[in-house]
Structures are given as C-alpha cells and as structure tokens.
Amino acid sequence: MNAYNQLLAHSKKISHFQHLASITGWDQAAVMPSGGASARSEAMAELSLHIHQLSTQPQLGEWFSEAETEELDNTQQAIVREMKQEWLDATLLPDDLVAAKSLAGSRCEHAWREQRPNNDWSGFAKNWQEVVKLSQEEAQIRAEHFQCTPYDAMLSQFEPGTTSASLDVVFADVKSWLPDMIDQAIAKQSGETIIQPNGHYPTHIQKSIGLDVMNLLQFDFNHGRLDESVHPFCGGVPSDVRITTRYDENEFVQAIMGIVHETGHARYEQGLPRSLAGLRAGHARSMGIHESQSLFFEMQLGRNPHFIQHLARLSTGRFDSQQPNLFTVDNLQKLYTRVKKDFIRVDADELTYPAHIILRYEIERDLMNGDITVSDVPELWNEKMQQYLGLSTRGNDRLGCMQDIHWTDGAFGYFPSYTLGAMYAAQFMATMRQSIDIEGVLDSGDFSPIFTWLADNVWQKGSLYTTNELITQATGETLNPQYFKRHLEQRYL
Amino acid sequence: MNAYNQLLAHSKKISHFQHLASITGWDQAAVMPSGGASARSEAMAELSLHIHQLSTQPQLGEWFSEAETEELDNTQQAIVREMKQEWLDATLLPDDLVAAKSLAGSRCEHAWREQRPNNDWSGFAKNWQEVVKLSQEEAQIRAEHFQCTPYDAMLSQFEPGTTSASLDVVFADVKSWLPDMIDQAIAKQSGETIIQPNGHYPTHIQKSIGLDVMNLLQFDFNHGRLDESVHPFCGGVPSDVRITTRYDENEFVQAIMGIVHETGHARYEQGLPRSLAGLRAGHARSMGIHESQSLFFEMQLGRNPHFIQHLARLSTGRFDSQQPNLFTVDNLQKLYTRVKKDFIRVDADELTYPAHIILRYEIERDLMNGDITVSDVPELWNEKMQQYLGLSTRGNDRLGCMQDIHWTDGAFGYFPSYTLGAMYAAQFMATMRQSIDIEGVLDSGDFSPIFTWLADNVWQKGSLYTTNELITQATGETLNPQYFKRHLEQRYL
Incomplete structure (x- = not known):
C-alpha cells in the first residue's frame, strides 16, 4: 500500500471512533439519565485518548512526507492537505498542555455555573486566569509553527x-x-x-x-x-x-x-x-x-x-x-x-x-x-x-x-x-x-x-x-x- | 505496578470500550434511523476489533502468570479467575475461525429472514451446515483446552x-x-x-x-x-x-x-x-x-x-x-x-x-x-x-x-x-x-x-x-x- 492509501485507511479508522464519540455524545446530551454521567465521562475520556493516540501516531509524519512525493490528483491532494492540517493540530501541542487546559477548562466551567448567577467576577477570574494563560501558551506554540499572530493561530482552528x-x-x-x-x-x-x-x-x-x-x-x-x-x-x-x-x-x-x-x-x-x-x-x-x-x-x-x-x-x-x-x-x-x-x-x-x-x-x-x-x-x-x-x-x-x-x-x-x-x-x-x-x-x-x-x-x-x-x-x-x-x-x- | 494492578487497569480500560459498545448497540436497536445502519456497522466492527485486540494483548499471559504468584485475598483471586476465564475465551480461537463463524452466522441469519417464512429448509440447511461446522470446530478447540465434551465447552460460555x-x-x-x-x-x-x-x-x-x-x-x-x-x-x-x-x-x-x-x-x-x-x-x-x-x-x-x-x-x-x-x-x-x-x-x-x-x-x-x-x-x-x-x-x-x-x-x-x-x-x-x-x-x-x-x-x-x-x-x-x-x-x- 502506498503512503496515500495508508493515510486513507488510517483516517477511516479514526473516523469510526469519532462516530462512536458523536453518538455517545448525543446520547449524553439528549437521553442519558443523570446517574449515568460518571461512567460515561470515563468511557468518553478513554475514547478521546484513543483517538488522540491514533491521530498522533508516529508513522503519520512519514506517510505525509511520502504522500507528498506520490502522484496525486487535485482531490487526493486536498484529502492529504486537510488530513495533514488535522494531524498538525493534534500533534503541535505537548500532551501535558492539552491535559492541563482541558482540566482548567472543566474546573472553570464547573465553578462558572454557580459564579455566573452570583455575579462573582473575582471568583471566576481566578479560574479563568489559568484558562487564559494556558490558551495563550497554546496560541504561542501554534503561532510559531504557522508564523502568524497568536490570535490568528487560534482563529484558524x-x-x-x-x-x-x-x-x-x-x-x-x-x-x-x-x-x-x-x-x-x-x-x-x-x-x-x-x-x-x-x-x-x-x-x-x-x-x-x-x-x-x-x-x-x-x-x-x-x-x-x-x-x-x-x-x-x-x-x-x-x-x-x-x-x-x-x-x-x-x-x-x-x-x-x-x-x-x-x-x-x-x-x-x-x-x-x-x-x-x-x-x-x-x-x-x-x-x-x-x-x-x-x-x-x-x-x-x-x-x-x-x-x-x-x-x-x-x-x-x-x-x-x-x-x-x-x-x-x-x-x-x-x-x-x-x-x-x-x-x-x-x-x-x-x-x-x-x-x-x-x-x-x-x-x-x-x-x-x-x-x-x-x-x-x-x-x-x-x-x-x-x-x-x-x-x-x-x-x-x-x-x-x-x-x-x-x-x-x-x-x-x-x-x-x-x-x-x-x-x-x-x-x-x-x-x-x-x-x-x-x-x-x-x-x-x-x-x-x-x-x-x-x-x-x-x-x-x-x-x-x-x-x-x-x-x-x-x-x-x-x-x-x-x-x-x-x-x-x-x-x- | 504489580501484575494484579496491571490487570485491573487493563480490565477497566476494556470496560470503557465495552460501555461504548453497549450504548451504541442500544442506540442501533432503539433509536437509530435505518439509513444510519451501514456507517454504524463499520464503526461497531472497528470497536469490536479494538476490544478483541485489547482482550488478547500478549502481555496478559505474563500478567496472569505473575498475578498467580502474588498475595491476593479471596476477592482479588476471584477477580483474577474471572478475568482469566474471559481472556481464555478470547484467545483460544484462531482469529480466522472467529471471523469465518461471524460471517457464516450473518449470512445464515440474513437468508433465514426470508427462508423461514417460506419454510425453505433445504435452502436454510445449506447455510446452516457451515455455521454448525464452524461451531463444531470451535467446540472442539474449547473442549481440548478445558478437557470436556464439545457441547459442555460451548455451554460453559x-x-x-x-x-x-x-x-x-x-x-x-x-x-x-x-x-x-x-x-x-x-x-x-x-x-x-x-x-x-x-x-x-x-x-x-x-x-x-x-x-x-x-x-x-x-x-x-x-x-x-x-x-x-x-x-x-x-x-x-x-x-x-x-x-x-x-x-x-x-x-x-x-x-x-x-x-x-x-x-x-x-x-x-x-x-x-x-x-x-x-x-x-x-x-x-x-x-x-x-x-x-x-x-x-x-x-x-x-x-x-x-x-x-x-x-x-x-x-x-x-x-x-x-x-x-x-x-x-x-x-x-x-x-x-x-x-x-x-x-x-x-x-x-x-x-x-x-x-x-x-x-x-x-x-x-x-x-x-x-x-x-x-x-x-x-x-x-x-x-x-x-x-x-x-x-x-x-x-x-x-x-x-x-x-x-x-x-x-x-x-x-x-x-x-x-x-x-x-x-x-x-x-x-x-x-x-x-x-x-x-x-x-x-x-x-x-x-x-x-x-x-x-x-x-x-x-x-x-x-x-x-x-x-x-x-x-x-x-x-x-x-x-x-x-x-x-x-x-x-x-x-
């Protein structure tokens, strides 16, 4: 199989897991009883991790380099371009930054649900400061890679x-x-x-x-x-x-x-x-x-x-x-x-x-x-x-x-x-x-x-x-x- | 981490994917529109394969051997016993037999939906013969391992x-x-x-x-x-x-x-x-x-x-x-x-x-x-x-x-x-x-x-x-x- 076809097969594999994430996400929002939330969160976190691992698999870099030397028509080139963009998005950030931002975001959101009705800006600002700081770190890494301003790097996602x-x-x-x-x-x-x-x-x-x-x-x-x-x-x-x-x-x-x-x-x-x-x-x-x-x-x-x-x-x-x-x-x-x-x-x-x-x-x-x-x-x-x-x-x-x-x-x-x-x-x-x-x-x-x-x-x-x-x-x-x-x-x- | 704890962590990981299989399986039977069937089947087959790979991962054999030398209380022993039974069930059969039986079963069931109302025994028997043959092969392999009759080996599942x-x-x-x-x-x-x-x-x-x-x-x-x-x-x-x-x-x-x-x-x-x-x-x-x-x-x-x-x-x-x-x-x-x-x-x-x-x-x-x-x-x-x-x-x-x-x-x-x-x-x-x-x-x-x-x-x-x-x-x-x-x-x- 040439690199292009390897990329196709890998992308379809990832999409199958994304399918499961979409449907269980819908289920969580539309029909899941509240007592199911904890086990569901664990299952979906495991799935996210798996999708992340598949999306950042080391062979991908080689396949992209190889695919760029293969003869591809316009559609195939677009397929590779979009796939590569997604791969860069997934691989650019260190795992610990992704995890820290996800955690800070969850914490901030959880507290916000009470802070907002209470108009508690100072309480909110404490958590949000961390979310902003980690987002700025993310923006900086993306900006350096894509040679643009930090905000444009976030916008382009x-x-x-x-x-x-x-x-x-x-x-x-x-x-x-x-x-x-x-x-x-x-x-x-x-x-x-x-x-x-x-x-x-x-x-x-x-x-x-x-x-x-x-x-x-x-x-x-x-x-x-x-x-x-x-x-x-x-x-x-x-x-x-x-x-x-x-x-x-x-x-x-x-x-x-x-x-x-x-x-x-x-x-x-x-x-x-x-x-x-x-x-x-x-x-x-x-x-x-x-x-x-x-x-x-x-x-x-x-x-x-x-x-x-x-x-x-x-x-x-x-x-x-x-x-x-x-x-x-x-x-x-x-x-x-x-x-x-x-x-x-x-x-x-x-x-x-x-x-x-x-x-x-x-x-x-x-x-x-x-x-x-x-x-x-x-x-x-x-x-x-x-x-x-x-x-x-x-x-x-x-x-x-x-x-x-x-x-x-x-x-x-x-x-x-x-x-x-x-x-x-x-x-x-x-x-x-x-x-x-x-x-x-x-x-x-x-x-x-x-x-x-x-x-x-x-x-x-x-x-x-x-x-x-x-x-x-x-x-x-x-x-x-x-x-x-x-x-x-x-x-x- | 000792082998027992490795086994625990691995089992919980598998259970997260089984959770996704259960919920998407329910979805398929209870709420999915019929046009979603084909993509869903592909996603669920990918998930089954992944669960099978996790369940038959080579380290498991070593972990079971090691865990049997570790000091475990009654509950822990039962946990290992059940996990090992499940692992044996998953690993005993060659992958191609599992795939062939699954295919023969699907084919037989699909045709049966029309053969049954038509009382078409001879048509049914042709497909079913293959299902029975592959099931007998499965029974034989299980029976040799567990030292019992072929039927008892099937029953014990x-x-x-x-x-x-x-x-x-x-x-x-x-x-x-x-x-x-x-x-x-x-x-x-x-x-x-x-x-x-x-x-x-x-x-x-x-x-x-x-x-x-x-x-x-x-x-x-x-x-x-x-x-x-x-x-x-x-x-x-x-x-x-x-x-x-x-x-x-x-x-x-x-x-x-x-x-x-x-x-x-x-x-x-x-x-x-x-x-x-x-x-x-x-x-x-x-x-x-x-x-x-x-x-x-x-x-x-x-x-x-x-x-x-x-x-x-x-x-x-x-x-x-x-x-x-x-x-x-x-x-x-x-x-x-x-x-x-x-x-x-x-x-x-x-x-x-x-x-x-x-x-x-x-x-x-x-x-x-x-x-x-x-x-x-x-x-x-x-x-x-x-x-x-x-x-x-x-x-x-x-x-x-x-x-x-x-x-x-x-x-x-x-x-x-x-x-x-x-x-x-x-x-x-x-x-x-x-x-x-x-x-x-x-x-x-x-x-x-x-x-x-x-x-x-x-x-x-x-x-x-x-x-x-x-x-x-x-x-x-x-x-x-x-x-x-x-x-x-x-x-x-």
Missing part, C-alpha cells in the same frame, strides 16, 4: 484561512453602519403592534409542527432524528444526523425557529459528499460555513414572509389559542424580526447579534495577543457595550463578560464564526437570487431549487476547497459585507 | 460450571412429570371463562402503565430508561440500564409483562457491586442467573395474584374499554397463566416453555458432540415435539427447527439458560418464603424486603462465586428441580 487582518476590515465596515441601523430599526418598529403569545403551547404539538417544518425543509428522516436537549445542537454523523431543540410551553416561536436553524446545520451534514466519508476533506468546511447554512435556513429562508406563511399554515388551529391573530403571517413576521438592544448574545435578534460578536472578537483578539489582561476584560466589555448597544454592564458581569461558555472553556477564536456565517448566508442568497425566484419557490412549498443550489455550491464540496475558494466559486467574489448590509436594510429599514 | 451430565439429570426429572402436568393443567383450565381484550390500547397509555409498574418494582430511573424496540431487551451499562419493550395496540398484556421481565434483568444490572465496576467479576454471574432474575420478576412475582392486583389497579380506567371485567385480578390472572400446547417458544406459557427448551438442548447437545448431523434435525424435532407436546412439525420447519435465531447465529449452548433461570427463580422464592411473608409484602405495595433479599443473595455478588456456590449460599443446596415442580403444581394444578 475554527476558520482556517481567515485572519484578524481581514476580520478587522470586515468588522470595521459593519461597525460603521450597524449602530445607526439598529437605532433606525427600533424607531421604525416602535409604532408597531405585536401580539405576544400568552397561552399554553404543549410540547407534543410544538414537536409535531417542528417535524412538519423539517419535512418542508426536506430533512432526511431516514438519516436523522429530532430530539430534545437543554442546549439545542446538531450532532451525530452524516448518515445519521441528530438535531435537538428545547420547548417552552409558554411560547412556541423559539423552538420552531430553533428547529429551522438546526435543520440548516443538519442538511449540510446530510449533504456532505458520501464519496469522502471518513475523511477530513469530506467534513464541513469551517464553523463559519456551517453557521452560514443554519443562518441561511433561519434568517434568509426562515424570516422571509413567504416562508413564514408556511409556519402560519402549519401552526394555525394546532393550539387552543384564544388569540385570533397570533398566527397570521404579519404577526409571526413581527415576532421573528423584533429588534431590541439587550445584554445576552444567545437571545439577541438578527440585527443586534453582530454587535455582540464584534465586541467579543476585539476582546479575545487582544487577550490572546497579550495586549490586554484578564482584569481589563469587565471594563472593556462595558465600554464596548455602551458604544455598540448603549448598555452598561458595569458591576453586572453576569450579564456581561461572564455570560458565555466559550471563553470559560478556552475556545478563543470561535465567536467570529457566527457573524461570518450570517454574512456568507447573505452573500449566498444574493447570488442565488440571480438565478432563482426565491419567493416563487417559497410560495410553491417545494424548495428543491434552493437546496440544489446549496448542495452544488456548498454541501457537496466538503472541505475540498479553502473557504475563500468555496465562496469565490459560489458567489464570484470573496467575503463582501455589503450583501449582509443590504439584506439587513431591506428587512429592517 | 453461557453457564460456566454447568455440564450436560448435570443437565441430563435435571431435565430427565422435568421430563418425567412435565407432559402429564401440562395435560392436567389444560384439562383444568378448559372449563374456565376468560375475557380476551378486544379494544384499542394506545401505546402511550401502555407505556405510562409500564412506567408505573417499573416504579412499583423500584427500577432506578436515575440509572436507566424505558424505550421501544422490535425485540425487547435489557442493555446499557450498570449505571445506565436501558430496557425496551414493544407495544401491540390490540392488547396490553404482553407489553406490560414484558416490562416486568426486563425490569428483573435491569434491577440485577443496577444492583451489581459498584466496587467491582469495570471488572468481569462485577458482571452478572451467568445467563441462567440473569434469566433467574427476569423470571423471578415475571413468573414468581408478576403472576402472583397479589402482584396482579397492582396491575389491575394501575390498568383499570386507563383505557376506553367496553369490557367491564377485563381488568379484574381474576381475569388478568387467567390471561397470564393460560396453558396451551403450541409450536413457538417465544410465545409459550410458563408451563410448556421447559418442553421447548429440553427439546432444543437434546438436539444441540447431540449436534455439537457429533452424534447427529444437520439433516437429522427436522425429524428429531418433530419426534420430540410429538413426545413432549403432542404436536407434529413434519414438513413444517418454519414452526419447527427453523424458528429461533440462536442456532442460526451459532449460539449453541444458550438455550438451557432459560429453563435453568426458571428453576433458580423457583428455588430462590422457596427459600425467600422461609423468612419473608411474600403475599403480605406484595399486598403492602412496598416490595423492598424481596429486593433486599435478591440484592444480598444475588445482585451484590456479581461473579465473585461460581454459580453452584452462589445458589448454595443463597438456598442451602445446589439446583434442585423439585422447587420448580412444586411451584408449577401450586399454580397450575
């Missing part, structure tokens, strides 16, 4: 090929118009009347509507499921994609739109190239591209009134509602596009969301690059929050810099993916409109032309191309925030 | 310590009184009136009653779940025991008693010693002892009228039934103890069940020992069926020797466990009655004294003792079929 130099430009553009646009949208909406749901919306009915919506979105139930979990997610494996949602019986809008969002992630996974199953090149391109698909479903399709008419149709008459105009297209549309300046990112609307992200990006970038320290974070957060959304978080870190799990766990570099996703989604839609009558397709109830476009231009490409190549092939240019701006203007102004 | 010499005696006793007892019971029941359920019994109501029954049986929902699957089973791991059932909306008796049965398996698993978690010595003692617990729940408790009063209470008024006396204790008791001579083992009642088992035992024993051949099986089956139950299967192998999956897959030596379990259960109950007022406890609704006895005498012992030691410690004697006989006499005559 989630968004390979994206740099803070490019993000600075894109986000500066967004910052130049977003605060004004938010104010204008709020002013415009202030005169509107919205009917807020005030009834009882049983879980089983919400779930039944959710399943109808998934069918409308052509989710493949032969290769996936819908379940419940505290934190909604999309997990499983491409042949068996598991999405979850949570239900609040006091309202129905969140669960159903949450399902639309996760279905976007799921269809990307279900649409990945089967021919590359078990290879990194057959995975989703990046977190930002993944988010572009969920946000395409949630924002570009889900909040279009021609889509909302289906939600209205599927929801009307299903609940014992005493509010006659609650489920009209107009009212649902208003519920789904209400703009509000508020503290919490995960509850933010489409328009204010980028402000939350840019704020985090700027702080985590400076933190990883050593330009600021942990103790600077609360006040910086407060300043930026005032600047972007006019809200103060001084002395209220529970609603400020302590609100997210990402930093707690040391996932620095992840946040930009959310807004990159929103921008890619808008750019995809703008291109799609050149060849597809989106509203006509939505009205028809058969969304196939839209999904065919996404399959051809995104899903079926896996990671065979870099993000920039993928975006350029699909839309004719690299990331351009003007599409996002125009989309928001059209919806909110 | 499921019932370590039990021999066909002892089974011959026990089953000869049963055969001497069972056919008469069946005839007498049928004659006695012939005059009775039974109300058969003829309504619609929705799954969600059956499930809700099932959960109530599990609570009554003190199933620990913090360490387990109830789900659905085509073939009910008890899976998962001791800290997270997953039982399943299937619902038929045309009746309710089977699902609910199926839940009682699986809850017996589950409470054994939940009650295994936590201190031996991850060690073979902390597993259930044998298939027969496992079945003794499910049958204790199903037959000794579940069909006692003082238990059935709870089923009546929990079921009455739950369904839209037009049959006023359907849920009386008397009628439920009759439904659950109806005796009928019939062809199919899995549908057999408590009294005729042993006849089905003894028939299979006699045939598989002679087949493994080379005293008969595959082509003898249909006629032998027919003869024994006539002798024990007065039914002919000549030319009707679909209701005869082709009915079970066990032989199809090459699991020779498994069948005796069912009737051993029924006999152990009766013997446990007879002993328990000496110190516990069973009917009084059942009437009270708090069955704790019964479960405490089982926990002390069975569950908490794991595999620290041989089956004979366990039975003797619990009941003062080794297996004695008279307790089973008396139990059946009291219930059916």
